[in-house]
Amino acid sequence: MPRPLLSTVAVVALTATLGACASSRLERPARVRGPGPQAALDTTIPAMPAAPITTAPLAPPPGASAAPIEPPVGADVAVAPAAPVAAPPEPSVAAAPPPAPPPVVVASGRSSVVGGWTAKDATGASCKVSLSSAPALDLYKASAAGCANKDLAKVTAWDYRDGEVYLYQPGGTVAARLRQGGGALDGALSKSGASLAMVR
Numbered sequence: 001m002p003r004p005l006l007s008t009v010a011v012v013a014l015t016a017t018l019g020a021c022a023s024s025r026l027e028r029p030a031r032v033r034g035p036g037p038q039a040a041l042d043t044t045i046p047a048m049p050a051a052p053i054t055t056a057p058l059a060p061p062p063g064a065s066a067a068p069i070e071p072p073v074g075a076d077v078a079v080a081p082a083a084p085v086a087a088p089p090e091p092s093v094a095a096a097p098p099p100a101p102p103p104v105v106v107a108s109g110r111s112s113v114v115g116g117w118t119a120k121d122a123t124g125a126s127c128k129v130s131l132s133s134a135p136a137l138d139l140y141k142a143s144a145a146g147c148a149n150k151d152l153a154k155v156t157a158w159d160y161r162d163g164e165v166y167l168y169q170p171g172g173t174v175a176a177r178l179r180q181g182g183g184a185l186d187g188a189l190s191k192s193g194a195s196l197a198m199v200r
Contacts, residue, residue, distance in 0.1 A: 109160065114132065116200075118198065119198045129145075129147075129167070151176070151191055154170065156168065163180060164179050184197060184200075
């Protein structure tokens with residue numbers, strides 16, 4: 001058999017075989033499917049028969065009169081004008097007095113005396129005394145500048161105890177004791193007992 005004829009016969013045989021498979025698949029009986037979830041949604045609900053709608057006024061609440069507020073239409077009734085209702089008087093509010101200013105509080109304690117002071121002795125001479133918050137052993141640093149009084153000029157430390165300011169010379173000698181009063185410090189020099197005042 002020539003070669004082209006052989007290949008033609010093979011193609012025809014293959015086509016016939018495929019056709020037989022396809023026709024046998026089409027001839028099978030189709031599976032019967034039961035109702036699925038969509039079938040439940042497709043059911044129609046019969047409409048309710050419509051009843052006539054009637055309207056009637058509601059009965060008055062318990063304790064209220066059933067008489068109509070307005071006269072019926074066409075009635076020849078004289079309506080008296082409504083009496084004016086007086087507004088309740090506004091309560092009179094007394095003006096509150098302005099609050100009293102708080103009392104002047106004078107700071108006291110160690111932190112209130114820290115800073116620069118002008119010291120005036122009994123002779124009227126004045127000089128500058130500075131009380132620092134920097135610690136110096138168990139006291140605080142102090143310095144004096146321009147003081148004519150030799151005891152006051154040697155002040156190098158200070159302390160605050162029991163409401164009094166103590167000014168110290170090197171070696172721990174007390175140069176002066178002053179008590180806080182208002183915004184000033186009043187006291188005396190320790191050796192001479194002469195008065196000493198310090199103001200800001």
